[in-house]
Amino acid sequence: VWVLVALLSGCKVILISDYDPETDQRVTALQDGVAQHLARLAQLATADRGQPKHPDCEYAQHADTYAGLAAEVHTLIVRNEARDKNELTVEQLKALADSLTSGVPALHQAAEGSCMTADTVATARALLDQNFRAILKLELAKKSYREEK
């Protein structure tokens, strides 16, 4: 079927969107912002079942940061929805958005004293890193597969 499509169109078969450097850069920048936020929370984190070290660890002190991250990931989704054959990346970004807007804030808000433990922050970071890595792995593969093969 794809060979027929290629013959009729007279060009290469394209099954998935092209590499987008803007998305690559913006996702990397967002990952950096999240990493800095979580590093700050790790510094302020409580020990196991401990009392907050500092009032700055409380959720309310970071609500603006969460709002900023939500805005950035929303911008990325809109940009990527405008790209052809890009459903996979859009769904990845929506999964990330859910974690950034519903996952981490809920984790933070529901913590005892509204402050997370260091291990809880580390677990959240591992999960978000996996999501970011998946997005970047696919975006970079769009470039490398078409350059090398």
Place this chain on the structure above:
Amino acid sequence: MALNVRSLASAMLDAAKGKLGEHWPEVKDYATSEARKTAETLAMIERLALTGQINATQAKALLRMQRNSAQAVLLTVEGLGLLTVESAINAALKAVRDTVNSAVGFVLI
């Protein structure tokens, strides 16, 4: 009883292999690495709950994030499979381009 990271990772990989079929060799390294990390994170969530570092609401939030991350990984695996198929088709077309174009007398491919 504590979750066994190796068993969890192995179970996830076995399930993924069946779905991936012929694309498995292209995604094996990535899928293996991420299955291991997913299993480790599940074990961390269990430990946080057992040591009282998180409550039920927080455990649900972490599992929600786990689901999102796993979805992102599977979408990458799907994308790598599509890119592999795309490369194979284009390589096949490239291999016969000159022959076909010469035969028809104009640029078809």
